[in-house]
């Protein structure tokens with residue numbers, strides 16, 4: 001029977017002090033706070049800020065399905081992301097991650113071919129080459145911040161595959177600007193955006209720098225009219241049935257979107273994989289055995305991936321325990337029913353993937369790292385709705401094959417040469433910002449492997 005309201009937290013009053021206190025409380029340790037809410041109130045929890053902000057956090061696979069698939073047409077991306085001067089849209093404009101409706105549909109249709117298996121296959125070699133370059137730089141080193149290294153590596157790969165440039169010049173500037181953007185996303189900013197505070201001025205400068213670089217590249221490419229094989233060329237060449245393509249502004253928005261969406265998530269998938277392998281020597285040994293037997297000391301190629309099933313299972317299981325996109329949000333544009341409750345139009349919903357991925361109702365020994373769950377013979381037993389590292393439905397991650405290919409190639413290339421171990425006494429804590437990342441980096445010890 002449809003009930004009117006799910007369990008609610010006490011209303012947060014709409015004044016700066018109460019709001020900042022609330023946001024600080026949940027941002028300080030979002031994962032624990034949400035776990036507590038679910039444990040106390042159940043699968044859907046409602047919270048309210050002032051009279052007009054209604055939020056709902058969800059963790060049941062059927063409710064996640066209702067959000068991603070059943071009611072997809074009645075949901076838009078979260079308004080919070082789309083605020084013209086704050087949130088993601090400040091940097092991403094109307095890129096795929098934040099656009100909605102017919103506009104989003106057309107952009108998705110135009111961009112989809114850029115992510116077809118054949119097109120991204122060409123990037124496999126780039127991924128391995130850059131990983132090997134980073135490994136050469138590791139020679140003779142004993143301790144590393146693996147988080148920094150994974151970010152650097154996935155940044156180099158996205159710079160090459162997206163813009164066909166290396167990560168030293170322009171891409172580095174874009175990355176610095178993105179770091180400013182990251183901070184902005186995770187800060188509580190009480191000042192109106194038009195006020196020229198030092199932070200706002202830094203953000204504006206970052207935006208100007210990004211735009212100068214990307215519009216510069218677009219101008220050059222349009223003038224040269226060549227297909228450089230990268231994603232930017234694909235965006236510039238994409239056209240609809242009526243032969244209309246994207247405007248420069250739209251290409252810019254999509255390029256920035258892919259740059260942002262395309263490296264930090266994959267870097268964190270790898271971070272957590274290294275962290276879990278270091279604590280699970282039996283899994284690590286099985287991974288090494290597969291890599292050594294399959295690759296026989298040669299660097300991996302795209303063709304090898306299908307012969308590295310355990311490598312893939314390890315990454316899938318790491319993303320279960322630590323989903324880099326630990327939650328995703330929507331706003332209702334019409335009333336919908338979720339979990340037996342009627343949710344009115346104009347409300348914000350967040351699917352908490354992290355909580356769903358560790359729920360003992362769907363996973364045996366949910367906190368254990370067991371890649372075998374994803375073995376072909378066991379995969380049929382998995383509740384598919386309870387595993388959403390890439391989201392689901394029409395808005396499923398457009399880069400999911402790209403990301404899986406990249407993570408597998410990087411993992412195999414590095415694990416072939418090194419073990420990454422956790423130093424004694426170091427504890428790593430997850431921090432749920434835009435992505436789920438190790439809070440203070442990931443210091444690890446490098447141990448060269450004696451290959452079989």
Ligand code: HEM
Nearest residue numbers: 097261262265266269325328389390391395397398399403
């Ligand atoms: C392990 C790596 C990655 C993870 C875990 C991940 C996760 C996700 C998730 C959960 C969504 C859906 C968000 C929602 O429904 O609100 C998403 C969307 C998206 N991702 Fe990824 N992603 C990864 C890598 C990538 C890469 C490599 C690219 C591009 C090169 C990319 C580009 C995008 C874009 C453009 C969207 C928006 C799609 C749309 O709304 O139509 N992602 N990603």
